[in-house]
Amino acid sequence: MAAPGDIYERExxxxxxxxxxxxxxxxxxCDEQERAAYSSIIRDPFVMIRAAGSLGVDLVALRxxxxxxxxxxxxxxxxxxxxxxxxxxxxAEKMKxxxxxxxxxxxxxxxxxxxxxxxxRIFALPTDEKLRGxxxxxxxxxxxxxxxxxxxxxxxxxxxMKLSEFIEYMEISIME
Numbered sequence: 001m002a003a004p005g006d007i008y009e010r011e012x013x014x015x016x017x018x019x020x021x022x023x024x025x026x027x028x029x030c031d032e033q034e035r036a037a038y039s040s041i042i043r044d045p046f047v048m049i050r051a052a053g054s055l056g057v058d059l060v061a062l063r064x065x066x067x068x069x070x071x072x073x074x075x076x077x078x079x080x081x082x083x084x085x086x087x088x089x090x091x092a093e094k095m096k097x098x099x100x101x102x103x104x105x106x107x108x109x110x111x112x113x114x115x116x117x118x119x120x121r122i123f124a125l126p127t128d129e130k131l132r133g134x135x136x137x138x139x140x141x142x143x144x145x146x147x148x149x150x151x152x153x154x155x156x157x158x159x160x161m162k163l164s165e166f167i168e169y170m171e172i173s174i175m176e
Contacts, residue, residue: 008111012163013048013059015041015163026038033164033168036168037164044171045063046066048060049062051069056098058070059072065170066138070107071091071095071108072108073109073110074111075112078112078157078158082153083150088153096127099127103129103131103132103135105135105139105142107124108122110122121155121157121161122143122166123144123145124138124143125144126144126147141161142166143159
């Protein structure tokens with residue numbers, strides 16, 4: 001039996017891969033703009049690679065214009081405090097450091113369980129590095145994971161970028 005998080009890793013993998021069957025299932029409760037964005041990924045999908053083991057990255061999205069690592073998280077609660085599990089903070093720091101070495105943006109995808117419409121939100125880990133090219137575009141567009149007053153990461157689902165908006169933004173970038 002698959003681990004609970006694997007279900008959502010696979011869902012995101014198939015969505016960004018442009019799998020029509022999974023997209024059709026996702027858009028049933030979405031509004032018109034969300035439906036259009038999700039449907040557009042069918043034309044310009046990513047090659048999605050699932051990372052083996054727990055290296056702080058669950059998926060890698062590859063396409064001619066954008067490539068980035070993704071860590072997938074899911075919860076029934078709208079706020080995820082990394083401080084509740086020291087492993088989450090350790091994982092985030094490792095991903096942040098690895099991405100800094102390669103000038104990549106560390107991306108988090110947060111799936112809220114039981115929500116109608118687009119249940120996915122996209123975040124970036126905060127970094128001091130000013131990225132260039134398409135990574136720089138994403139860095140300026142994607143909201144960052146918050147840092148609490150005691151230096152711990154917090155993801156607030158409502159503060160993230162809808163996955164459908166993220167897809168729409170990448171489609172607009174292709175046309176420019």
